[in-house]
Amino acid sequence: MRILFATVSLLWLLLAAVPLLAAEYVIGAADVLFVSVLGNKDLDTVSSVTPGGKISFPLVGDVQAAGLTVEELAAALTRMLSEKVRNPVVNVSLREINSYRVYVLGGVARPGVLSSKSQITLLQALSLAGGLTAGADLTLAYVARGNTRLDADFRKLVMQGDLSQNITLKPEDVVVVPASSKNAVFVMGEVKNPGPVPLEQEGGYTILQVLARAGGFTNFARRSRTIIIREEQSGKQIIPVDVDEIIGNPQKAKEILLKPGDVVFVPQSLF
Numbered sequence: 001m002r003i004l005f006a007t008v009s010l011l012w013l014l015l016a017a018v019p020l021l022a023a024e025y026v027i028g029a030a031d032v033l034f035v036s037v038l039g040n041k042d043l044d045t046v047s048s049v050t051p052g053g054k055i056s057f058p059l060v061g062d063v064q065a066a067g068l069t070v071e072e073l074a075a076a077l078t079r080m081l082s083e084k085v086r087n088p089v090v091n092v093s094l095r096e097i098n099s100y101r102v103y104v105l106g107g108v109a110r111p112g113v114l115s116s117k118s119q120i121t122l123l124q125a126l127s128l129a130g131g132l133t134a135g136a137d138l139t140l141a142y143v144a145r146g147n148t149r150l151d152a153d154f155r156k157l158v159m160q161g162d163l164s165q166n167i168t169l170k171p172e173d174v175v176v177v178p179a180s181s182k183n184a185v186f187v188m189g190e191v192k193n194p195g196p197v198p199l200e201q202e203g204g205y206t207i208l209q210v211l212a213r214a215g216g217f218t219n220f221a222r223r224s225r226t227i228i229i230r231e232e233q234s235g236k237q238i239i240p241v242d243v244d245e246i247i248g249n250p251q252k253a254k255e256i257l258l259k260p261g262d263v264v265f266v267p268q269s270l271f
Helices: 002-016 070-081 122-128 154-160 207-213 243-248 250-255
Strands: 032-037 045-048 054-057 061-064 090-096 100-106 112-116 142-145 148-150 174-177 184-189 195-198 226-232 235-241 263-266
Touching: 032 054, 032 070, 045 054, 061 070, 070 090, 100 122, 100 184, 112 122, 122 154, 122 174, 174 263, 184 207, 207 243, 207 263, 243 250
Parallel strands: 100 174, 184 263
Antiparallel strands: 032 045, 032 090, 054 061, 100 112, 142 148, 142 174, 184 195, 226 235, 226 263
8 A cells, every 4th residue: 555655646746846957967878969169060060979988070080078068078179179260169969868878676667777868857767667566665765876875765755755855867877676575686787688687596696697697798888897786784885896807817706795685787988
């Protein structure tokens, strides 16, 4: 009954709430940008960000775009063009957002990757993931952004309608809603089959075994910056793991056994 009430409350809040606007969007791979230079129509360019994070622009060649805001990219292009064009005034705008992915794990109907053409809030992510399941534990739910756990009280948000907890998610955020009935770890980010990996054997799996069961890495994985997010009695623990080093010395993998509820996150390399 409580989860039914929470789901109804979630839908009502989605209809009633105006989505929060993020201060600045960070450009990512596959996003499409429009770049113009005042008074120089010949330089107007529509460019897609490459998997390596760059765009090609007349007179200056390849320019790093991923990881920057549109304002930061415009400033960088202005500096580069100042050697070719007198007093350039550069404007950069987003035509398409294709790099916006977040991950919702655990006690939702459809856990996995959510792709969006625009920014979404925490409530919208929970709704797009099919809503909460009966095993969802809102008191233990959290959002991980890189190595940081964000302050968001899921219980206040869903059960009490406290919209101050409805944070705007950024690309690659991981929303974790623990489900007590699950005996699994969750592998997200740059792996071929992100999602839950059941812990079926006694003694658990090493991180290499779990990554193998998730299909291995994509071509854009930053393996050396992999992290494990673990729930301990003292709070959340972030464990950095250099998978490249472990692959070179497999004996080290035996030192890192994953526990139920662990989240393994493999970030994307921009270069």
